[in-house]
Amino acid sequence: MSEQKIDGFELRPGFKGMASDTGSDQTMFKGVHWGKAMMWIFLLSDTFVFSCFLISYMKGRGSTIVDWPNTSEVFSLYVGGVPVPLLLIAIMTFVLITSSGTMALAVKYGYEKNRKMCGWLILATAVGGLTFVGMQVFEWSKLIHEGVRPWGNPFGAAQFGSFFFMITGFHGFHVSIGVIFLFIYTYKVFAGHYDSKKRGWFTKMKGDYVEIEILGLYWHFVDLVWVFIFAFFYLW
Amino acid sequence: MSDEYDNNKSYQAQSSEVLDGSAGSINPDMDYVRPAEIPEQDLYHAHSFIEKWIFCQDAKVIGVQYFLTAVFTGIVGLILSWLMRLQLGFPELAGFMTAEHYYQFVTMHGMIMVVYFLTALFLGGFGNYLIPLMVGARDMVFPYVNMLSFWMFFVAVAVLMASFFVPGGPTGAGWTLYPPQTILEGTPGSGTGILLMLISLSLFVIGFTMGGLNYMITILQARTRGMTLMRMPLTVWGIFTATVLAMLAFPALLVSAIMMTLDKVLQTSFFMPTILKAGEVLEYGGGSPILFQHLFWFFGHPEVYIVALPAFGIVSDLISVHARKNIFGYRMMVWAIVGIGGLSFFVWAHHMYVSGMNPWFGFFFATTTLIIAVPTAMKVYNWILTLWRGNIRINTVMLWCLGFIVTFVNGGITGIFLGNVSVDVPLSDTYFVVAHFHMVMGIAPLMVIMGAVYHWFPLVAGKMLSETLGKWHFWITFLGAYSIYFPMHYLGFIGVPRRYFEMYDSPYMTSTVGMNEFISVAAFIVGAAQFILVFNIIKTLKTGKKAEQNPWKANSLEWYTSTVPPEHGNFGERLPVVHRWPYDFSVPGAKDDFIPQTTAPSEVANTEVEKT
Numbered sequence: 080m081s082e083q084k085i086d087g088f089e090l091r092p093g094f095k096g097m098a099s100d101t102g103s104d105q106t107m108f109k110g111v112h113w114g115k116a117m118m119w120i121f122l123l124s125d126t127f128v129f130s131c132f133l134i135s136y137m138k139g140r141g142s143t144i145v146d147w148p149n150t151s152e153v154f155s156l157y158v159g160g161v162p163v164p165l166l167l168i169a170i171m172t173f174v175l176i177t178s179s180g181t182m183a184l185a186v187k188y189g190y191e192k193n194r195k196m197c198g199w200l201i202l203a204t205a206v207g208g209l210t211f212v213g214m215q216v217f218e219w220s221k222l223i224h225e226g227v228r229p230w231g232n233p234f235g236a237a238q239f240g241s242f243f244f245m246i247t248g249f250h251g252f253h254v255s256i257g258v259i260f261l262f263i264y265t266y267k268v269f270a271g272h273y274d275s276k277k278r279g280w281f282t283k284m285k286g287d288y289v290e291i292e293i294l295g296l297y298w299h300f301v302d303l304v305w306v307f308i309f310a311f312f313y314l315w
Numbered sequence: 316m317s318d319e320y321d322n323n324k325s326y327q328a329q330s331s332e333v334l335d336g337s338a339g340s341i342n343p344d345m346d347y348v349r350p351a352e353i354p355e356q357d358l359y360h361a362h363s364f365i366e367k368w369i370f371c372q373d374a375k376v377i378g379v380q381y382f383l384t385a386v387f388t389g390i391v392g393l394i395l396s397w398l399m400r401l402q403l404g405f406p407e408l409a410g411f412m413t414a415e416h417y418y419q420f421v422t423m424h425g426m427i428m429v430v431y432f433l434t435a436l437f438l439g440g441f442g443n444y445l446i447p448l449m450v451g452a453r454d455m456v457f458p459y460v461n462m463l464s465f466w467m468f469f470v471a472v473a474v475l476m477a478s479f480f481v482p483g484g485p486t487g488a489g490w491t492l493y494p495p496q497t498i499l500e501g502t503p504g505s506g507t508g509i510l511l512m513l514i515s516l517s518l519f520v521i522g523f524t525m526g527g528l529n530y531m532i533t534i535l536q537a538r539t540r541g542m543t544l545m546r547m548p549l550t551v552w553g554i555f556t557a558t559v560l561a562m563l564a565f566p567a568l569l570v571s572a573i574m575m576t577l578d579k580v581l582q583t584s585f586f587m588p589t590i591l592k593a594g595e596v597l598e599y600g601g602g603s604p605i606l607f608q609h610l611f612w613f614f615g616h617p618e619v620y621i622v623a624l625p626a627f628g629i630v631s632d633l634i635s636v637h638a639r640k641n642i643f644g645y646r647m648m649v650w651a652i653v654g655i656g657g658l659s660f661f662v663w664a665h666h667m668y669v670s671g672m673n674p675w676f677g678f679f680f681a682t683t684t685l686i687i688a689v690p691t692a693m694k695v696y697n698w699i700l701t702l703w704r705g706n707i708r709i710n711t712v713m714l715w716c717l718g719f720i721v722t723f724v725n726g727g728i729t730g731i732f733l734g735n736v737s738v739d740v741p742l743s744d745t746y747f748v749v750a751h752f753h754m755v756m757g758i759a760p761l762m763v764i765m766g767a768v769y770h771w772f773p774l775v776a777g778k779m780l781s782e783t784l785g786k787w788h789f790w791i792t793f794l795g796a797y798s799i800y801f802p803m804h805y806l807g808f809i810g811v812p813r814r815y816f817e818m819y820d821s822p823y824m825t826s827t828v829g830m831n832e833f834i835s836v837a838a839f840i841v842g843a844a845q846f847i848l849v850f851n852i853i854k855t856l857k858t859g860k861k862a863e864q865n866p867w868k869a870n871s872l873e874w875y876t877s878t879v880p881p882e883h884g885n886f887g888e889r890l891p892v893v894h895r896w897p898y899d900f901s902v903p904g905a906k907d908d909f910i911p912q913t914t915a916p917s918e919v920a921n922t923e924v925e926k927t
Contacts, residue, residue: 101544102543102544102545103349103543104348104349104538104539104540104541104542104543104546104893105349105351105352105353105537105538105539105540105542106352106353106535106536106537106538107535107536107544108535108536109352110352111536113456113457113532113536113537114457116532116535116536117456117457117528117531117532120528120531120532120562121524121528123562123563124524124527124562124563124565124566125566127562127563127566127567128566128569128570130566131566131567131569131570131571131610131613132570135570135574135585135606135610138603138606139585139602139603139606142601142603143601144589144600144601145601229577229581229582229583230581230582230583230584230598236601237583237584237600237601238583238584238585238601238602240583241577241581241583241584241585242585245573245574245577245583249573281459282359282457282459282460283359283459284357284359284459285357
């Protein structure tokens, strides 16, 4: 790690640097924007929320009185009469991970003050997120059509539907919130609010491109959570 | 601090210490403080009455709003406890009360006092008011989110209170809300009541998360120049650690509330096993009630420390100021707070010894529970050593602090009893447990709150509360609280179970009638005594004598604002620059018996200040 300077303050590398930052006055995370630090800590808290959900799911799945449904059958799509397990989920995952990539690029172009590129990439991220939610709606309606309900299903343990709808629902809710913000930010970037430091509608704080990075952190987190849900729900 | 201390040396040591934590190269100027890293905060000033007093973004106003809302819920909780005591002591006078009412009062009293009163008061009230002032910030870092946090809390309280007025009344499942009985017919309030409780808790968690992010980032990223973490008042350390705990523990509550809501509304079976009711199998099956207990107590035990740690921090500051001595073992106190916070995540199942879990599990949790007594005892010793040879002022604030130490030790020792599986099992669900947790997390933090109110009222309102009324308030509360809870330990030992509406004619119950009457009378008196404080505040606001700036001669930054009470932005034109910890009291060689945190080393070059 090379030595960095932030506002005339030399950042030392390694453990010593960390100790000296912690022991110093004013800020602990040198040069880190307040909003960014806030998002990290919020995500830590949110990690605990999802951990509680997933641990409850593991406990619940481990102690049901009826067998758990065979997930590779339940989650398969029929392509030309042949069941392809996890087809939809694979596409969903691909779309979501791709949107993480466009988000990262948007952050880069934002800091380069490349307004147009940044705007288009955020829009692409938003569309990716929306596609994901759309496919989730399709998956939900397919399962509901097949008789899966939160209180029971024809394939096995009732808890399957309970946990599935609750956890994917909670994750889908996170994605939806993210999509809403992505659309708002698309507008703000194209309207040039971050270049002119226009004050926010509610918070009355000056706009800055760092906000895109903050939203990006949230978006990557939502992706990461999906990876865990994917592993625990669809692969187990 | 020996008498032979070399003045010259202490001066040397101090200046090098100040520089060590900062930029690297030694600056010859002993008053040097690193230049500002963060730009001046962009504050939004209120333009109307509504923006200034209702949807206000000033942390101080939000703190007072939190305080008043929490006190309102606290008074509701107090009235519920009176009603319970009326039934237990004088059932013939409580003819209007059915067993269902009693269970509802128990439940609501517990939930209100723990979550909506103590947590909101310490973190929302004191946290909002004191954090920006004590670390030398203009305001919380996200004032708008902070405002939302309060209003979310307000809505949570409104939803909770609404449950008193819905058909079936509030939930009567006990404050732990254990399934399956919580949402089954037959439990009072198993319809709308429990639903409103779960919604209210979820709203509380969301609101608290918004506030908690503010507290943490303000402390980590918005301190003033010279304010290192190890120069923060212990109040800030206590509130900070409690906030970290809350950010990690409340998720478990949120998740369990969501799952139980689904169990209730959608007939899922997360927590519901197969249940036979009047020979009929209910829709439920295959869920795990124990899972709820784990989730609940993973929140519930850190919650105890969310309440206790701010109290520890605040009481340390109050003792130091009013004994005119530096806090003994500041660093030890900080590490004890952090250590207790960390350990509190590994003790939750000591609430579940009788749940039927594996005995080895109980062994593990008994061990961790007893380990947590070590940092806690260190804190108690340090408070006593701070008092030792101090220039103690026996005023109202100090009385509350002394009351706290005694009460906390008392409740802590019964905690050691209950932490052991073999002692806990026979004492489970008896009045011994009730006495224990009321002492340790009810009365003890309450004493700190009272002391803090008497201490900081001159700052908030600019007027001094009456000492005479304050002392009456203290002595009635202190002696009364012991009259309530000491006999309860005995009731627990003879096996009186808690949460029972009536003891009927069971043989050992007849012998407790007199004691129950005594406890009830004491509870009525103690409850009524709290209104002395309300009266004192109203009287003081009307006719009280004006407080001078910094009436207690304290060192921390909140007393060095540009105006009293502090205005929006706290510190006028320039933010204060900090050169020392807030505990330089009675320093040999100093002009006054206190050296404010803003005093530069060169101004007190001939004194024997501690290295900070």
